[in-house]
Amino acid sequence: MEQKLPIPPFNFETATLKVQMAEDAWNTKDPEKVSLAYTIDTEWRNRDLFINGREEVKSFLTAKWEKELEYKLKKELWAFTDNKIAVRFEYEWHGHNGQWYRSYGNENWEFDENGFMKKRFASINDLKIDEKNRRLK
Structure with a gap:
């Protein structure tokens, strides 16, 4: 059986x-690469969307990075137990109109015994910022 270490x-x-x-993978903005960290039947809640399965993850990420230009993400470990990790994160991006945003959030992750993420629940808020106020470059 394939494993996703650790x-x-x-x-x-x-x-x-x-x-x-996870931070490094998401910053590639490569939906195929990112999706390989998740189980085939992964379950997500991302904001108000419910996403099921690796194929839906790829579709979601493709659309996300077509909208969120110059995306840059920073994640921080918040807590962990045996097979669960909680993170806080922020990322910056701009839309096609040039407006910059900093998005803040928390994620709760649950992993299977082989290290693939089977559940990801994300709560995210967006804040409009001026480009001069960016922190992540």
């Missing part, structure tokens, strides 16, 4: 590594 149960070191790996 695998549960998590400790501080492996949970921190898992968060950094």
Whole structure:
């Protein structure tokens, strides 16, 4: 069986590594690459959307990064247990009209025994910012 290291149960070191790996993957803005961290039947709640399965994840991410230009993300470990990790994050992006945003949020992740994320629940808020106030570049 394929594994996505590190695998549960998590400790501080492996949970921190898992968060950094997620940040690095999302910053590629490559839906195919990002989707491979999730189970085939992954369940997501992203804002007001409910997404089921790796194929829907790819479609969602493709649309996201077509809208959210110059996307840059920073994640931080918040808490962890055996197979669960909570993160806080912020990311910056602009729309096609040039308006910049900083999006803040929290995610709760649950992993299977092979280290693939089977559940991702995200709550996110957007704040309009001026380009000069960007922190993530």
